[in-house]
Amino acid sequence: MKKTILLFLIPALFPLLLKGQTAQITGWQKEKHKGFTLMYTSSDSEYLPLYEMLTIQGIESVSTFFGLPFLKEATICVHPGRRSLDSTWQRDWSMPEFTSECWMVASGTAERMDMISPVRWETEACEHRFADSLKTVQLITHELVHVFHGQRNVSPDFSNTAGIDWLIEGLATYASGQCDGERMSAVKKAIAENAAPGNLDSFWKGNLKYGLSGSMVMYIDKTFGHEKLISLLPYATKAEVFSLLGTNEQELLEGWKIFMQNQK
Ligand SMILES: [Zn+2]
Numbered sequence: 001m002k003k004t005i006l007l008f009l010i011p012a013l014f015p016l017l018l019k020g021q022t023a024q025i026t027g028w029q030k031e032k033h034k035g036f037t038l039m040y041t042s043s044d045s046e047y048l049p050l051y052e053m054l055t056i057q058g059i060e061s062v063s064t065f066f067g068l069p070f071l072k073e074a075t076i077c078v079h080p081g082r083r084s085l086d087s088t089w090q091r092d093w094s095m096p097e098f099t100s101e102c103w104m105v106a107s108g109t110a111e112r113m114d115m116i117s118p119v120r121w122e123t124e125a126c127e128h129r130f131a132d133s134l135k136t137v138q139l140i141t142h143e144l145v146h147v148f149h150g151q152r153n154v155s156p157d158f159s160n161t162a163g164i165d166w167l168i169e170g171l172a173t174y175a176s177g178q179c180d181g182e183r184m185s186a187v188k189k190a191i192a193e194n195a196a197p198g199n200l201d202s203f204w205k206g207n208l209k210y211g212l213s214g215s216m217v218m219y220i221d222k223t224f225g226h227e228k229l230i231s232l233l234p235y236a237t238k239a240e241v242f243s244l245l246g247t248n249e250q251e252l253l254e255g256w257k258i259f260m261q262n263q264k
């Protein structure tokens with residue numbers, strides 16, 4: 001009897017295993033929308049209209065910022081909790097022992113965006129509150145910038161990039177509107193106190209990482225031009241980025257400092 005059940009179950013599970021992401025968790029459902037598919041568990045059914053709206057809004061903001069459409073439809077995976085998100089990251093990043101930090105709530109690559117259900121951030125995360133509606137919208141938009149970027153980068157999940165964390169994260173921070181007054185002031189203060197990092201590899205590190213990386217991309221956008229910024233999307237290395245901008249790291253850092261000091 002047991003053998004019969006197993007034989008019956010294994011072929012039934014194969015499609016799930018092949019599709020990957022949801023194999024470990026039962027009860028996943030999907031809902032197809034224009035431009036994306038939402039994956040969710042029954043615990044989030046009631047929030048689907050909200051998440052659908054936030055995704056549509058985010059996709060629109062990102063396409064408007066770049067003046068370009070997404071190249072393919074992505075899957076938006078709404079995890080019921082941190083354990084579910086971690087198990088996906090462990091598999092996708094081939095890091096079976098990986099445990100996320102409490103501030104990590106979402107990720108985005110060319111194919112998909114994963115996030116802990118935003119209504120649960122209060123209990124499942126630190127530093128994020130669903131009730132901060134503007135920040136919640138910006139965070140979802142930030143991840144969708146990664147999706148957009150991944151669709152146009154030679155490394156769709158960014159695993160084969162080198163030295164451009166500041167650009168990947170800075171672009172998502174800047175294009176999603178996360179370069180707010182508070183973050184920009186903190187960066188200006190760090191520059192004034194000579195506490196800003198002296199190399200780009202240190203930009204996506206520490207408490208100021210969003211402000212530092214985001215403001216560098218803002219500087220490129222405002223100084224080198226929006227078209228130039230968009231032309232950086234396919235590249236995976238710092239050397240390629242400098243070559244396209246016709247500059248080097250030292251010049252870029254110096255120009256950024258002056259640009260930031262002149263910001264109101
Ligand atoms: Zn990011």
